Amino acid sequence: MIKQRALVVEALTAVGLVAAPFVLPGLGFTPTTINRILVWGMFGIGFDILFGFTGLLSFGQSAFFGTGGMVAAYLLTVASFPYVTAALALGAIATSIVGYVVGLIALRRTGIYFAMITVAIAEVFFFVEFNPLSDLTGGENGLPGVPPPAIFLGFTTIHFDSDALLYAFLAFWYFVGMVIALRIVRSPVGAVLRAIRDNPTRAAAVGHDVHGYKMTAFVVAAAYAGFAGGLLGLMQGFMPPDAFMFETSGQLVMQTAIGGAGTLVGPLVGAAVWLYLSDFLQTTLHLGAAWKLVLGVIFVLLVCFLRRGLIGGIEDLYRLLTRSRKKAEPGEDAPMAGAAMQNAQKAATAHLACPPAIAAMPARQRGTDRRTGPILQANRLTKRYGGITANCGIDFAVNHGELRHYRPERCRKNHLLQDADLRSAAQLGPNPVRGGRHYRHEDDRRLPARPHQELPDQPAVQPIDCAREPDHCGARRPARQVQA
Amino acid sequence: MVDALGIDVYKVFMLVFGIGAMATGFAGIVNAPVVSIAPDVGEAILVQTFVVVVIGGVGSFPGAILGGLIAGEIISITSMFNPGYAYVMLFVAMTLVLVLRPYGLLGTAGRE
Numbered sequence: 115m116i117k118q119r120a121l122v123v124e125a126l127t128a129v130g131l132v133a134a135p136f137v138l139p140g141l142g143f144t145p146t147t148i149n150r151i152l153v154w155g156m157f158g159i160g161f162d163i164l165f166g167f168t169g170l171l172s173f174g175q176s177a178f179f180g181t182g183g184m185v186a187a188y189l190l191t192v193a194s195f196p197y198v199t200a201a202l203a204l205g206a207i208a209t210s211i212v213g214y215v216v217g218l219i220a221l222r223r224t225g226i227y228f229a230m231i232t233v234a235i236a237e238v239f240f241f242v243e244f245n246p247l248s249d250l251t252g253g254e255n256g257l258p259g260v261p262p263p264a265i266f267l268g269f270t271t272i273h274f275d276s277d278a279l280l281y282a283f284l285a286f287w288y289f290v291g292m293v294i295a296l297r298i299v300r301s302p303v304g305a306v307l308r309a310i311r312d313n314p315t316r317a318a319a320v321g322h323d324v325h326g327y328k329m330t331a332f333v334v335a336a337a338y339a340g341f342a343g344g345l346l347g348l349m350q351g352f353m354p355p356d357a358f359m360f361e362t363s364g365q366l367v368m369q370t371a372i373g374g375a376g377t378l379v380g381p382l383v384g385a386a387v388w389l390y391l392s393d394f395l396q397t398t399l400h401l402g403a404a405w406k407l408v409l410g411v412i413f414v415l416l417v418c419f420l421r422r423g424l425i426g427g428i429e430d431l432y433r434l435l436t437r438s439r440k441k442a443e444p445g446e447d448a449p450m451a452g453a454a455m456q457n458a459q460k461a462a463t464a465h466l467a468c469p470p471a472i473a474a475m476p477a478r479q480r481g482t483d484r485r486t487g488p489i490l491q492a493n494r495l496t497k498r499y500g501g502i503t504a505n506c507g508i509d510f511a512v513n514h515g516e517l518r519h520y521r522p523e524r525c526r527k528n529h530l531l532q533d534a535d536l537r538s539a540a541q542l543g544p545n546p547v548r549g550g551r552h553y554r555h556e557d558d559r560r561l562p563a564r565p566h567q568e569l570p571d572q573p574a575v576q577p578i579d580c581a582r583e584p585d586h587c588g589a590r591r592p593a594r595q596v597q598a
Numbered sequence: 599m600v601d602a603l604g605i606d607v608y609k610v611f612m613l614v615f616g617i618g619a620m621a622t623g624f625a626g627i628v629n630a631p632v633v634s635i636a637p638d639v640g641e642a643i644l645v646q647t648f649v650v651v652v653i654g655g656v657g658s659f660p661g662a663i664l665g666g667l668i669a670g671e672i673i674s675i676t677s678m679f680n681p682g683y684a685y686v687m688l689f690v691a692m693t694l695v696l697v698l699r700p701y702g703l704l705g706t707a708g709r710e
Binding site (some may be wrong): 219222223227230231233234235237238241242244245246360499500502 | 599602603604645648649652682683685686689690692693696697700
C-alpha cells in the first residue's frame with residue numbers, strides 16, 4: 115500500500131525521474147527503452163487504479179490504449195491539428211467516453227465474467243480498427259508521420275525531437291499522472307475503491323454505490339490508457355495497430371503483476387523489467403523469439419515467490435527491517451519493561467506501521483426511507499462443517515441504520531454471516547444499493563423475508579457424524595448439504 | 599469448505615488440470631491432419647476456443663458443441679457478405695451472450 119506520508123512518494127518519483135536518464139543508460143537501457151518504459155508506466159497507473167485498488171481485472175485495456183493513440187495520431191496527422199497536448203487531451207477524453215460506454219456493458223458482471231467481457235470488447239475494437247475503420251486508422255499499416263511534440267513558449271518553440279527532450283516531455287506527463295493518481299488513491303473515494311476490492315458485499319451493505327465507484331475507476335483507467343496511447347504515437351512518430359492487440363493487454367497485466375499491483379509505481383517497474391529483459395535477451399544474448407521463454411520462467415517464479423510483485427517485496431522487506439529494529443531496542447534497554455512501556459511501544463509501532471487511515475466517503479442516505487427498528491433478526495444460529503460445530507447458538511438483531519461487524523477482517527473462512535446476512539442487510543438496509551439483482555444466492559431463500567421472522571430452529575440438513583457413517587463423508591457428499 | 603470435509607483440494611485441482619491438458623492434447627492430434635501445423639497453432643485457436651466455451655456455457659459439454667456450431671456459422675455466414683466483419687460479429691455475439699446470459703446459452707447459473 116502507498117504510504118500516507120505527505121509528498122514522500124511524489125518526491126521520490128520526481129527524484130527517480132530526474133535521475134533515470136543519467137543512471138539507467140549505464141545499466142544497459144537505451145534511450146528509446148527508457149521512453150517506452152514511461153509510456154507503459156503511464157498506461158499502468160490507470161490499470162493499477164482499476165486492478166490494484168478496485169480489484170477489477172480487465173484484459174481489455176488495449177482497446178483504450180489503441181483508441182486514445184489513434185484519436186491523437188489521427189488529429190495530428192490526417193486532420194493536421196497543430197496542438198500536441200490538446201490532441202493528447204482530446205484522445206484521453208474520447209477514450210473516457212468510450213470507456214464509459216464499455217463500462218456500461220462490462221461492469222454489469224463481476225469476477226471472471228467481467229474479465230471475459232473486456233476481452234471480447236477489446237477483440238471487437240481490434241477487428242473494427244483493422245477492417246471497417248481501416249480508412250481512418252490505416253489498417254495494418256497504422257498511422258505514420260506523427261509529429262514530435264512542440265511547445266510554444268511565447269518567445270521560442272521547443273521541439274521535443276531528440277530522445278532526451280522526448281524523455282523530459284514523457285517524464286513530465288508521467289509525474290502529472292502520478293500526482294493525480296496519488297490524489298485519487300488517498301482521497302475518500304480511494305478508500306471506497308479499496309473497500310470494494312476487499313469486500314464488495316460489505317461496501318454495498320454499508321451503503322456505497324458500488325457500481326458508480328467501479329465505473330469511476332474504469333473511466334479513470336480508460337483515460338490513462340488513452341493518454342498513454344497518445345504518448346506512444348508521439349514517441350514513435352507512428353501509431354502502430356498492435357496497440358489494439360490482445361497481447362498489449364496481456365503485457366500490461368503481466369507488467370503490473372511483476373512490479374506489484376496496488377502500488378501505482380509497480381507497472382513502471384514491471385515495464386522496466388520486461389523491456390530490459392526484452393532488449394538484453396534479444397540483443398545481447400541473441401535469443402531471438404525465445405526470450406519469452408526466459409521471461410515466462412521469471413514471471414512464474416515472481417508470482418510464486420513474490421506475490422505482491424517487486425515493489426510489494428521491497429515494502430515487505432522494509433517493514434520487516436524497521437519492525438525488527440523496533441523490537442530489538444526495548445529488549446536491550448529495559449528487559450523488565452512495564453505494561454505502560456509496552457503499550458507506548460505498541461502504540462508507537464502501530465502508529466508507524468499503520469499511518470492514519472483515510473475515512474471513506476460517507477454513503478448517501480435516501481431521504482424517503484423512514485424505517486425503524488430491527489430489520490434483521492436471527493436466533494440460535496448454528497454452523498457445522500461435517501461433524502464439527504463451528505458456531506453454536508448465535509442470536510443477533512440488526513436495527514435500521516446500524517452497522518454490525520460480525521467477523522474479523524481477513525478471516526475469509528467464516529462464511530456463516532458474510533454470505534447470508536450482509537446480503538440481506540444490503541437488501542433491507544437504509545441505503546440505496548445498486549445491482550440488487552445480484553443477490554440471487556440460494557441461502558437467501560431461508561432468510562427472513564420480513565423483520566422479526568425467525569430462522570428455523572433446526573438446521574435444514576442434519577449434520578452427519580463422520581465417525582459413525584464414513585460412507586457419507588468425503589467426495590460423495592455434495593458440499594452444499596452441510597450448510598445449516 | 600471442501601477442504602474442511604477432508605478432500606485434498608490441491609490433488610483434485612491437479613488431476614482436473616491434467617485431464618484438461620490431456621483433452622486439449624487429443625484435440626490437437628485430431629486437428630493436426632486438418633490444418634497445417636505451426637508453432638503458433640495453439641495461439642490462433644486460443645481466443646476462438648474461449649469464445650466457443652463462453653457462448654455455449656462454462657461447465658456444459660453440450661454447450662461447448664452448440665457454441666462451436668454457432669461460432670462457426672457466424673464466421674461463415676458473415677464471410678459470405680464481408681470477410682472483414684467475421685470476427686467483429688463473432689465477438690459481438692460473445693458480448694451479447696455475456697451480457698444477456700452471462701453463464702452461456704446452456705450453462706447453469708453458478709457463482710459470479
